Amino acid sequence: MMQKKVCMLGGFAVGKTSLVRRFMTNVFSDHYQTTIGVTVEKKSVSVDNRDVMLMLWDLYGEDELQRVRESYLRGSSGYILVMDGTRKATVDTAIALQQTVVRTIGTVPFVSIINKSDRRADWEIDEGAIEQLRERGWTVLFGSAKLGQGVEELFALLATQMVSAPVLPRE
Amino acid sequence: MSTDPHRPHRDSPSSEGLTSVDEDWTQLRTLLLSPEQTQLDELRERLDNRGVQPREISRVLPEAFAMRGETDQHLSNVLTPYVENGFVAAVRKSPRAIVDAIAPIMGPAIRQAIARALQSMTQSFNRSLDESLSLRGLHWRLEAWRTGRPFAEVVLLHTLRYRVEQAFFIHRETGLLLHHVAAEGAVVQDQHVLSGMLTAIQNYVRDSFGASQDQTLDQFQVGDWTVWIEQGSEAYLAGVIRGTPPATLREDFRDALDRIHAEHADALTHFDGDPAPFKTTQTYLESCLHAHYESPPRPSALKLWILGGAGILLLSWWGATAYQIHARWSNLLAELGAEPGIVVTMAKSTLRGYRLEGLRDPLAKDPSAMVIEAGLEPSGIKAVWSPYYSLDPQLVETRAQSMLQPPRTVKLDLEGDTLVATGSAPIDWARETKRLAPLIPGIAHYRDEGLVTAPIPDLLERVNRTVVHFRSGSSAVEPSERAVLGVVSAALRELDQAASQSGQRVVLEILGSTDETGPVIRNIRLSKERAEAVRSVLEGQELGGGTTMTTDILRSSKIPGSQGGSGARIAIVRASLTATSRGNETTPP
Numbered sequence: 001m002m003q004k005k006v007c008m009l010g011g012f013a014v015g016k017t018s019l020v021r022r023f024m025t026n027v028f029s030d031h032y033q034t035t036i037g038v039t040v041e042k043k044s045v046s047v048d049n050r051d052v053m054l055m056l057w058d059l060y061g062e063d064e065l066q067r068v069r070e071s072y073l074r075g076s077s078g079y080i081l082v083m084d085g086t087r088k089a090t091v092d093t094a095i096a097l098q099q100t101v102v103r104t105i106g107t108v109p110f111v112s113i114i115n116k117s118d119r120r121a122d123w124e125i126d127e128g129a130i131e132q133l134r135e136r137g138w139t140v141l142f143g144s145a146k147l148g149q150g151v152e153e154l155f156a157l158l159a160t161q162m163v164s165a166p167v168l169p170r171e
Numbered sequence: 172m173s174t175d176p177h178r179p180h181r182d183s184p185s186s187e188g189l190t191s192v193d194e195d196w197t198q199l200r201t202l203l204l205s206p207e208q209t210q211l212d213e214l215r216e217r218l219d220n221r222g223v224q225p226r227e228i229s230r231v232l233p234e235a236f237a238m239r240g241e242t243d244q245h246l247s248n249v250l251t252p253y254v255e256n257g258f259v260a261a262v263r264k265s266p267r268a269i270v271d272a273i274a275p276i277m278g279p280a281i282r283q284a285i286a287r288a289l290q291s292m293t294q295s296f297n298r299s300l301d302e303s304l305s306l307r308g309l310h311w312r313l314e315a316w317r318t319g320r321p322f323a324e325v326v327l328l329h330t331l332r333y334r335v336e337q338a339f340f341i342h343r344e345t346g347l348l349l350h351h352v353a354a355e356g357a358v359v360q361d362q363h364v365l366s367g368m369l370t371a372i373q374n375y376v377r378d379s380f381g382a383s384q385d386q387t388l389d390q391f392q393v394g395d396w397t398v399w400i401e402q403g404s405e406a407y408l409a410g411v412i413r414g415t416p417p418a419t420l421r422e423d424f425r426d427a428l429d430r431i432h433a434e435h436a437d438a439l440t441h442f443d444g445d446p447a448p449f450k451t452t453q454t455y456l457e458s459c460l461h462a463h464y465e466s467p468p469r470p471s472a473l474k475l476w477i478l479g480g481a482g483i484l485l486l487s488w489w490g491a492t493a494y495q496i497h498a499r500w501s502n503l504l505a506e507l508g509a510e511p512g513i514v515v516t517m518a519k520s521t522l523r524g525y526r527l528e529g530l531r532d533p534l535a536k537d538p539s540a541m542v543i544e545a546g547l548e549p550s551g552i553k554a555v556w557s558p559y560y561s562l563d564p565q566l567v568e569t570r571a572q573s574m575l576q577p578p579r580t581v582k583l584d585l586e587g588d589t590l591v592a593t594g595s596a597p598i599d600w601a602r603e604t605k606r607l608a609p610l611i612p613g614i615a616h617y618r619d620e621g622l623v624t625a626p627i628p629d630l631l632e633r634v635n636r637t638v639v640h641f642r643s644g645s646s647a648v649e650p651s652e653r654a655v656l657g658v659v660s661a662a663l664r665e666l667d668q669a670a671s672q673s674g675q676r677v678v679l680e681i682l683g684s685t686d687e688t689g690p691v692i693r694n695i696r697l698s699k700e701r702a703e704a705v706r707s708v709l710e711g712q713e714l715g716g717g718t719t720m721t722t723d724i725l726r727s728s729k730i731p732g733s734q735g736g737s738g739a740r741i742a743i744v745r746a747s748l749t750a751t752s753r754g755n756e757t758t759p760p
Contacts, residue, residue: 003347003363003444037375040346040367052444055347055367071374075345077444 010082011093012061018145109161333414346370567613593621646700660712667715682725
C-alpha cells in the first residue's frame with residue numbers, strides 16, 4: 001500500500017491533535033493535552049479506488065518559545081496548516097510555518113484549515129484575511145474538530161493532491 | 172496531360188535524334204541523382220500513406236516509456252489494468268508456464284520458510300524437553316503455573332542470551348516502513364507507527380545535541396529490549412533485540428543493509444511511498460533474526476560412564492540383594508510349612524517389610540530362631556502367632572513327656588492315638604499317668620501292660636546279696652544252697668522282664684572262690700568249677716531270654732565279709748542291666 005508522510009502544523013492549541021483524533025477515531029475530547037515533541041499516527045484513505053496510508057506526524061504547536069524542528073518536516077509528501085479562527089495570530093504563525101516548510105523541503109501539496117468553526121461568533125479571522133490567504137494560493141477549509149465538520153474532507157483533499165502530484169526526483 | 176518526371180523536355184524535331192539524346196540524358200540523370208531519387212521516392216510513399224508505422228514506433232517505444240515513467244505515474248496507471256488482465260488471461264490459458272516460471276523463485280523461499288518454522292519449533296521443543304525433568308525445570312514450571320504463562324515461554328526467557336525479535340527496514344527521510352520481519356512469538360505493535368516514531372526520536376536526539384547528519388542514534392535500551400540502529404545512505408535498519416547481543420551482530424546488520432542498498436539502489440532513490448519493491452528484502456531481514464540460547468552444561472562422557480556404571484552396579488547390587496532376600500523368604504516359608512506345630516495362614520511382602528500370621532504350638536520350634544537361621548532380619552518381619560495344640564505325633568509325644576514327666580526307667584511311645592508306657596515305674600506314677608494320659612491333646616488311649624511297678628533296684632539288691640556255700644574241696648551245690656538259688660532265680664526272672672520292657676537286658680556274673688588251703692592252681696580250678704556249678708543250676712531255672720551269664724574267679728579282696736587275707740568256699744552272683752539297643756549300662760551293679 002502506498003504510504004505518505006503528512007505533517008500537522010500550526011500554532012499552539014489550534015486543534016491539530018484534535019483534528020487527528022477526530023480523523024483517527026471520530027472522537028473529540030474537551031480536555032486539552034499539549035503535544036510534547038511529536039506523535040505519529042496512521043490512517044488509510046482511499047483515493048481513486050487506491051488505498052493510501054497516511055502517516056500523520058502530529059507536531060507540537062509552534063509558539064514564541066519553541067520552533068518546529070525542520071528535521072521533522074523532511075520526507076513529507078504533504079502537510080496541513082491548522083489555524084484557530086478565534087485567534088488571528090495563528091494565521092501569521094501558519095504563514096511563517098508554510099514558509100519554513102517551503103524553505104526546508106520545497107513545494108509539496110498542502111491544505112490549510114481554520115478550526116473551531118463551532119465558535120464562529122468568536123472568530124477574529126475575518127473574510128479579508130482569508131481572502132489574502134487564498135491569494136497566496138492556499139486552499140483554505142473551515143472545520144470543527146469538535147463537531148467533526150470538514151475533517152474527512154481535509155485529509156481526503158490532501159491525499160488526492162499528494163497522489164496526483166508528480167514525484168520529483170531528489171537531488 | 173501526363174508527363175514523365177524522369178524524362179526531360181525535348182525540343183528536337185527528329186524522332187531518332189531525339190531518342191538518342193533522351194536516352195543519354197536519362198542515363199546521365201540516373202548516374203548523378205540516383206540516391207536523391209530513392210529518398211524522394213520514399214518520402215512520396217510516406218506522404219501518400221500517412222498511417223503510423225509499427226516499425227517506427229518500435230524504435231522509440233522503450234525510450235518513450237522510460238521518459239514518461241520518470242516524469243509521473245500516469246503511464247503505469249494506464250498500463251496496470253491491461254497488464255493485470257493480460258496476466259490473468261495468461262494464467263488461465265497456460266498455468267503450467269506460470270508455475271514453471273515462478274517455481275525457481277517460490278520453491279527456495281517456501282522451503283526456507285518451512286525449514287525456519289521447523290527449526291524454531293524443534294528448538295523450542297528440545298529446550299522444553301531438556302528442562303522439563305531437571306530441578307531448574309521444576310522451578311520454572313512452578314513459575315509458569317504462578318504467572319499463567321506457557322512453560323515453553325518461561326524456559327525461553329530464562330535460557331535466552333539474546334534474540335533479534337524484529338527487524339525494521341525504514342526509509343531514512345520519510346520514516347516510512349519499507350519492510351518488516353518478526354521472529355515467531357515476538358510481540359509486534361503497529362510497525363508503521365513505530366517506524367515513524369523511531370525516525371522522529373532519532374531526529375529529536377540529533378537536533379537536541381546539535382549533531383550533524385552523519386551522527387546518529389545508534390542504539391537505545393528499554394527494559395529487556397535493546398534497539399540497534401544501523402544507518403544506510405537512504406534507509407536504516409532497526410533491530411529489536413531481547414537480551415544482550417554480541418558486538419558481531421552489528422556486522423550482520425551492516426552486511427544485510429549494504430546488500431539491500433546495493434540491490435535496491437534505484438528503488439530507494441525514487442521511493443515515492445510505495446513499499447512494494449522492498450518485499451524482496453525479506454530474506455536479508457530474516458537473516459538478521461539471530462537467536463542464541465544458554466546451553467545447559469553437559470556432563471563429560473567419562474562422568475556419564477562413571478555415573479552409568481555406578482548406577483548399573485547399584486542396580487545389580489539391589490537386584491541381587493532383593494533376589495537373595497526373596498529366596499531366603501521363600502525358604503523360610505517352606506521351613507515353617509514343614510515344621511511340626513507351625514501353620515502359616517498368611518504371608519505377604521509389603522514395602523515396609525514382610526508380614527506373617529499363623530498358628531503355633533507352644534512346644535513347636537521358635538519362629539524367630541528360624542528367621543535368624545534363614546538369614547533374615549527379625550526386625551524386618553512382623554509376625555503374629557496364635558497358640559494352638561498340634562496333633563503331630565512328634566509334638567504329641569513331646570507334650571506327653573512334658574506333662575507326664577516319666578522316670579528314667581519308663582519309656583513312652585505313641586502308636587497312633589495311643590500312648591504306650593513300658594519299663595518300671597513307681598506305682599503312684601503309674602496310677603497318676605493312667606488317669607492323665609487320655610486328657611493330653613492328641614492322645615485318646617493309654618496302655619501300660621508292659622510297665623513293671625516293682626522297682627528294679629530292689630530286685631537287683633535281692634539278687635546281688637546271694638552267697639552259695641560249698642564243702643571243702645567240693646564244687647557240688649548242696650541241696651540247701653539250691654533252695655537259695657531258687658529264690659534268686661525268681662528275682663532274676665522278674666528282673667529280666669522289667670529290664671526287657673524298659674529296653675534293657677540283665678547281665679549276670681557268677682564268681683567262685685576257695686579258701687587258702689591247698690595249692691593255688693588247685694584252688695583256681697576249684698573256684699572256676701564252683702562258679703560253673705552255680706551257673707548250671709541257674710541255667711536250669713529258665714531265667715528268661717534277656718539274661719546272659721558269665722563266670723569268673725572271685726578275688727579274695729572282693730569276698731563279702733572278708734577282711735583281706737583269708738578266702739572262703741563260696742560263689743556269689745552279681746546282676747547288672749545293660750541297654751539292649753544302645754549297649755549302655757543303665758543300672759550299675
